[in-house]
Amino acid sequence: MPGRRVLVSGMGGELGSLVASLLESEPWVGSLVGIDADPPRRRLRRAVFHRIDPSDRERIVDVVTSFDPHVVIHLAVWEPDARVGTTPARRYTSECTAAVLGAAAECPSLESIVVRSGIEVYGRRRHSLTRPDESAPVDPTSEFGKMLADLERVAVSVGARVGVPVGTLRLAPVLGPHVPSPLGRLLRQPVVPFSVLADPPFVVIRESDAAAAVIAAAQRRVDEPINVVAPGAVTALQAILRGRRVPLPLVGPEWSIARRMSHLLGAPVPDHVMEVVHRGRLADGSHAAEVLGVVAASTTPEVIDRLYAWETVVRVPRPIAVVA
Amino acid sequence: MTNVIDLPRRAAATAATAAATAATVTLRTLVHRNSVDDWGRDQHLVNVLSPLLGMRWHVSVGGIDHLPARAGALLVTNERHLSYSALYVSWALGRASGRAVRFVGRPDNAPFGPLLRRIGALLDDPIEVRGALRHGELVVVATRAVSHLRHAGPVDPELVGAAVAAGVGVHPVASMSTMFGRAARAEVGPAVMPRRQRRGPLAEIELAEATQRHLQKMLDGLGGLQTGVAPIDWLGEG
Numbered sequence: 001m002p003g004r005r006v007l008v009s010g011m012g013g014e015l016g017s018l019v020a021s022l023l024e025s026e027p028w029v030g031s032l033v034g035i036d037a038d039p040p041r042r043r044l045r046r047a048v049f050h051r052i053d054p055s056d057r058e059r060i061v062d063v064v065t066s067f068d069p070h071v072v073i074h075l076a077v078w079e080p081d082a083r084v085g086t087t088p089a090r091r092y093t094s095e096c097t098a099a100v101l102g103a104a105a106e107c108p109s110l111e112s113i114v115v116r117s118g119i120e121v122y123g124r125r126r127h128s129l130t131r132p133d134e135s136a137p138v139d140p141t142s143e144f145g146k147m148l149a150d151l152e153r154v155a156v157s158v159g160a161r162v163g164v165p166v167g168t169l170r171l172a173p174v175l176g177p178h179v180p181s182p183l184g185r186l187l188r189q190p191v192v193p194f195s196v197l198a199d200p201p202f203v204v205i206r207e208s209d210a211a212a213a214v215i216a217a218a219q220r221r222v223d224e225p226i227n228v229v230a231p232g233a234v235t236a237l238q239a240i241l242r243g244r245r246v247p248l249p250l251v252g253p254e255w256s257i258a259r260r261m262s263h264l265l266g267a268p269v270p271d272h273v274m275e276v277v278h279r280g281r282l283a284d285g286s287h288a289a290e291v292l293g294v295v296a297a298s299t300t301p302e303v304i305d306r307l308y309a310w311e312t313v314v315r316v317p318r319p320i321a322v323v324a
Numbered sequence: 325m326t327n328v329i330d331l332p333r334r335a336a337a338t339a340a341t342a343a344a345t346a347a348t349v350t351l352r353t354l355v356h357r358n359s360v361d362d363w364g365r366d367q368h369l370v371n372v373l374s375p376l377l378g379m380r381w382h383v384s385v386g387g388i389d390h391l392p393a394r395a396g397a398l399l400v401t402n403e404r405h406l407s408y409s410a411l412y413v414s415w416a417l418g419r420a421s422g423r424a425v426r427f428v429g430r431p432d433n434a435p436f437g438p439l440l441r442r443i444g445a446l447l448d449d450p451i452e453v454r455g456a457l458r459h460g461e462l463v464v465v466a467t468r469a470v471s472h473l474r475h476a477g478p479v480d481p482e483l484v485g486a487a488v489a490a491g492v493g494v495h496p497v498a499s500m501s502t503m504f505g506r507a508a509r510a511e512v513g514p515a516v517m518p519r520r521q522r523r524g525p526l527a528e529i530e531l532a533e534a535t536q537r538h539l540q541k542m543l544d545g546l547g548g549l550q551t552g553v554a555p556i557d558w559l560g561e562g
Contacts, residue, residue, distance in 0.1 A: 126432045129452050130441065131363055136451070197435040201364040233360045242357050280438075282364060284455060301358050 003030035005109070006218065007067055009100045010075030011049055012036030013083075014179045015116070018211040019073060020047050028219060033067045035060060035100070036076065037092070038083075041178075054096040064103035071218050072104040074115045077151065080144050081182040081268040090147055097151050101158045112221045114167045114214060115155040119203075119227055120145035120272050121170060124279035133284035134170070134225045142272035152225070159223075167222030169213055172205040172229040172283060173276070175303050177310030179207050183276060184307055185267040187239055193258045193277075194236040196249035200280025201233035206303045209296040216292040226292065229285035232299040236277050242301065243308035363456065365424055366442040373443060374415070381501060383416035387512035390495060391421055396457040398487035399425075399512070400535050401497040402476040402543060403466035409499040410466040413510045414444060417462070417497075427464040428453060428483065450486040457490035464497065467536065473500060474546070476539035484535065485528035494535055498542035505553070513542050 006023055010016040011034025023029050024046045032047040034040065037054055040047075052059050054076070064072075076096040078089035104110055122132040123141035140146045152168050159166035175184045183204075186192065205228055213228040240247045250258055259269045275281065289295050298306070356368035391397060401413045414427040430445035431437045437445075446452050446463065456463050468477035487494050493515030501508035516535045518527065 127447060127449070129449065129455070130447060131452075131455060133455060195434070198438040200438050200441070201360045203362075231362065232358075233362060233364060234358075235360060237355055238357050238360065241355060278434075280364065282362065284362075284459075286459070 002028050004028055004070040004111075005031050005033075005067060006071045006073065007064060007069035007100075007104070008032065008034045008047075008073045008075060009096060010036055010077065010116070011047065012038035012040050012051075013075065014041055014176065015174060015207055015210055015214075016040070016075045017042040017044070018207055019075065019214050020044050022211055022215050023047075023218075026215065026219070031067075033063070033069070035063060054092040054099070057095065057099040060096070060099040061103040061106075064100060065106050068107045068109045069104070070109050070111045072100065072110065072113045073214060073218055074100055074113065074151075074155065075214070076100060077116050077148070079181070080147075080270040080272070082180045085268075086143055086270060090143065093147050093151065097154055101154055105158050105162045110162060110164050112165045112167070112218070112223075113155055113159055114169065114217045114222070115151060116214070117148045117152050117168045117170045117225070118144065119170045119172055119229065119281060119283040120275075121149045121152065122283065124275045124281065131282040131284050132227075134227055134287055142270075142275050144270065144272040165221050165223030167217040168225040169210075169217055170225055170227045170283070171210050171213075172203045172227075172281070172285075174207050174210050175204045175307050176207040177307060182268060182270055182273045186262065186269055186273060187236075187243060187245070187304070187307060189245065189262065189265065189267055191246045191248050192236070192240045192243075193248040193250045193255070193262070194240060195251075195255075195278050197251060198278055198280075199235045199237050200278070201235050202276045202281040203229040203233050203283060203285075203300050204303045205230050205296060206298040206306065209294075209298060212294050213288060213292055216294045220292065222291060224291070226288050227283045227285045228288050228296070229283050230296040230298055230300045230303055231285070232301055233282060234300055234304055235280075238301075239304045242304050360442075361424065362459075363426065363444075363446070363461070364441045365426065365444040367424070369442050370415075370418070370444065374419070377412065377415050380506065381412045381416070381508045382506040383412055383501075383508040383510050385416050385420040385510050385512075387514075388417070388420045390512045390514050391417070391423075391462065392493065394460060396460045396490060396492040397462050397515070398453070398457060398484065398492060398494045399462060399464045399497045400479055400484075400494060400539060401464055401466055401499045401510070402539055403469045404473055405469045405471055406503070407469075407499075407501055409501065410464045412501065412508055413497055413499050414464040416508075416510050417464070417512070418444075421462070423462055425462045425464060426456060427466075429466065450482045453483055454486035454490050457487055457492045467539070473502075474543045474548070476536050476543055479532040479536045479539075481525075481528045481532040484532040485525070488528050488531065494531060496535055496539040496542055498539060498546055500543070500546060509546065511542055511546065513538055
């Protein structure tokens with residue numbers, strides 16, 4: 001199936017840029033168009049990029065329908081406190097999802113849709129499964145989880161209406177030195193709070209592994225939800241110690257103060273990150289290997305190590321001279 | 325004539341920073357940085373707690389060769405009130421087999437829920453148990469608690485159904501301990517075979533009943549408690 005037209009929404013983000021650069025070297029991709037509010041973070045040679053505000057639905061619809069894609073990869077998801085706050089993140093994600101998927105439904109050549117979701121959709125309510133697989137019920141307990149659950153619902157309904165497969169990739173928190181992530185930012189602070197009574201384990205995924213899963217899902221016309229997580233797990237305390245940060249044990253009420261302090265220091269802690277710290281976040285990613293044929297190259301501890309391998313600030317020492 | 329003197333730059337280390345650094349270094353030696361598995365079990369913590377568990381229970385294990393080498397299996401053990409048989413059976417079988425053995429029955433409240441998860445506990449949820457069994461894990465579940473030492477209570481058919489759905493064997497594990505001494509036993513039996521193949525929910529109901537019967541036979545075969553102290557044996561019999 002060479003010569004496919006592929007549309008990537010959210011091409012300006014770290015994950016979108018990486019997906020676009022990988023798609024450029026795929027033999028089955030004929031032409032590639034991207035949409036985002038921000039320009040791509042990588043140099044792209046074949047892709048045509050349109051910088052459009054998420055609220056400009058008319059222009060998004062115009063670009064998508066005139067391109068008439070075979071495959072739509074919808075990555076335009078704003079994680080709260082990653083690049084914008086929770087309220088604008090919810091609005092941008094909702095507006096962009098409605099515009100892109102709505103326009104995709106009008107395209108006669110459309111063959112499949114791939115959307116970026118997250119394992120936050122399973123929620124961390126009391127007695128929720130420790131390690132949910134794709135058959136576990138969607139029951140989000142955080143704002144980001146609810147946003148992703150809404151996105152999945154819209155994508156599945158669009159797919160059902162126009163009769164195309166919809167692959168939903170439920171990614172673990174995507175971490176990397178250059179990925180804007182509230183969890184990554186929190187872990188890279190010099191002093192990192194953790195829940196001393198719980199310290200539950202969580203999983204993450206490296207951005208390159210997530211991008212490889214997106215490419216495989218687009219190529220294989222996946223029509224089901226799939227968890228994409230790195231093998232292994234770490235607890236917050238283990239991550240802090242791996243990064244040689246100072247752990248700050250907290251019990252309960254002082255968390256509200258710690259959150260405010262962290263926000264003031266430039267690392268806001270949204271509710272889905274609080275869930276990770278208090279209740280953990282694991283998921284069963286074994287189905288991805290069967291369906292997508294890709295296995296995460298980096299384990300969760302390796303992704304955490306890579307997060308810390310990047311210097312926070314590169315200081316250039318200045319010689320101090322005193323005239324006697 | 326002037327002389328230029330280069331002063332050495334010195335990091336300003338306050339007492340608080342030094343204390344925090346010392347605490348971090350101590351933590352690094354106590355907390356293993358890569359010991360949590362996909363289900364949240366921390367082998368390092370299990371190793372640290374093993375001597376404490378050994379102070380409470382001295383478990384003699386038998387029938388370990390009945391356990392599958394790599395595949396998953398549901399291990400059903402009898403439970404007397406407050407005996408925590410699932411905990412010591414999973415710990416003892418883990419030590420004897422060299423595999424991570426999990427057990428069912430953790431609360432989902434801090435601090436006990438997270439602590440038990442770190443030593444291998446799962447929620448009392450058939451879907452959670454099925455997931456673990458599908459990934460080749462050994463999972464210990466307890467029967468309904470009874471008051472007598474050598475009576476096997478009813479087995480939850482929903483948890484047995486998890487093993488049926490995952491396509492793994494169900495093994496009875498006769499366990500015996502007393503509240504007054506360390507001596508304990510855990511005897512693994514062969515996988516229970518259903519008398520007839522069922523397609524519907526009768527499969528797990530009949531298999532649960534068969535497991536209870538096998539468990540009771542094994543308990544009858546074990547005989548009474550023998551700690552060497554007659555009053556303890558008499559009290560232990562309930």
